[in-house]
Amino acid sequence: MPHFWVINHASKPLMTMIRFATALRTACAALLLTTAAPFAAQAAPAAPAPVDNPAQHPTFTVRVVGKGRPVLLIPGLTCPGAVWDETVARYRQQYQCHVVSLAGFGGAAAPASTDKLLQNVRDQLLGYIKAQQLQRPAVIGHSLGGFVALWMSATQPEAVGPLLIVDSLPFLAAIQNPALTAEAARPMAEASRQQVSQGRMPAAQQRLMLASMITDTARQTVALRWGQQSDGRTVGQAMYDMYTTDLRPDVARIQQPVLVLGAWAAYQPYGATQESTRAIFEQQYARLPQHRIEMSAAGRHFLMWDDTQWFFAQADAFLKQRPVAAQ
Numbered sequence: 001m002p003h004f005w006v007i008n009h010a011s012k013p014l015m016t017m018i019r020f021a022t023a024l025r026t027a028c029a030a031l032l033l034t035t036a037a038p039f040a041a042q043a044a045p046a047a048p049a050p051v052d053n054p055a056q057h058p059t060f061t062v063r064v065v066g067k068g069r070p071v072l073l074i075p076g077l078t079c080p081g082a083v084w085d086e087t088v089a090r091y092r093q094q095y096q097c098h099v100v101s102l103a104g105f106g107g108a109a110a111p112a113s114t115d116k117l118l119q120n121v122r123d124q125l126l127g128y129i130k131a132q133q134l135q136r137p138a139v140i141g142h143s144l145g146g147f148v149a150l151w152m153s154a155t156q157p158e159a160v161g162p163l164l165i166v167d168s169l170p171f172l173a174a175i176q177n178p179a180l181t182a183e184a185a186r187p188m189a190e191a192s193r194q195q196v197s198q199g200r201m202p203a204a205q206q207r208l209m210l211a212s213m214i215t216d217t218a219r220q221t222v223a224l225r226w227g228q229q230s231d232g233r234t235v236g237q238a239m240y241d242m243y244t245t246d247l248r249p250d251v252a253r254i255q256q257p258v259l260v261l262g263a264w265a266a267y268q269p270y271g272a273t274q275e276s277t278r279a280i281f282e283q284q285y286a287r288l289p290q291h292r293i294e295m296s297a298a299g300r301h302f303l304m305w306d307d308t309q310w311f312f313a314q315a316d317a318f319l320k321q322r323p324v325a326a327q
Helices: 003-011 012-025 082-089 116-129 143-156 182-197 203-211 217-229 232-243 265-271 274-284 307-316
Strands: 060-066 069-074 093-100 138-142 163-166 260-261 291-295
Touching: 003 082, 003 116, 003 265, 003 291, 060 082, 069 082, 069 116, 082 093, 082 138, 082 265, 082 307, 093 182, 116 143, 138 143, 143 163, 143 232, 143 260, 163 307, 182 232, 260 274, 260 307
Parallel strands: 069 093, 069 138, 138 163, 163 260, 260 291
Antiparallel strands: 060 093
């Protein structure tokens, strides 16, 4: 996950958990309902350009590109919306891309308050969908963005369409111990929040960590810059919120097809296999009604960068899904 750049600030148990977590996340690669009707089969009528009111969502900004059915793209920890540039370039002729950049990440101004940060992001994104009159948009989320996408759909299943989850889990803290509860994870999460909030990781250490998540060195440099420009207090709070929020039971409320793309190859030296990774993802997503899991053979955490053709092949098929009719 993009937020792994802070592991060296955390305890050794947390470091071990997070290193292994990236591989395990990759097993959830393609939650796809093969019987769903095509998402793009019925052309949507031309919609007027959205009129945004940023005051309604102080935890993020949105850049709207393209035309067609709406797709919301949410980046991972420390990453701005620019992480989706290649994805937007591919789809802007077919879809209206609403590209989210979270406050405090990648050089964006930090939010005035981090209290209940990810819950506020969730609620304000749902409010944005309503205010812009987006008809059940597909949501693509990477890492922390995938977690937020799941939370949005579990909270208001009728508000969003199909979900494409890129290397993320409903409850990261339980990756090694499925019996772990959010309450039991709180002390570890609090220690991590305090350590991360005190300052950014040295660039040399961060680059070493990014090498386990991104193959291309030029891309590593880009992600390194974003990490160094991110606000430590915001990053620490976002991690805390993820580690203390267990969505495993909540995903049962999600009504839409979900495609989860996962990566595992970078963590093979730690003992991970494709089969063991898939098993952990299956366990975490067990209550999700409509899902299929696919894993990249060689890609690392940033799958849209690391295994681009495979990612687009999966995303192309997924975006042909349509939202299930409102219940």
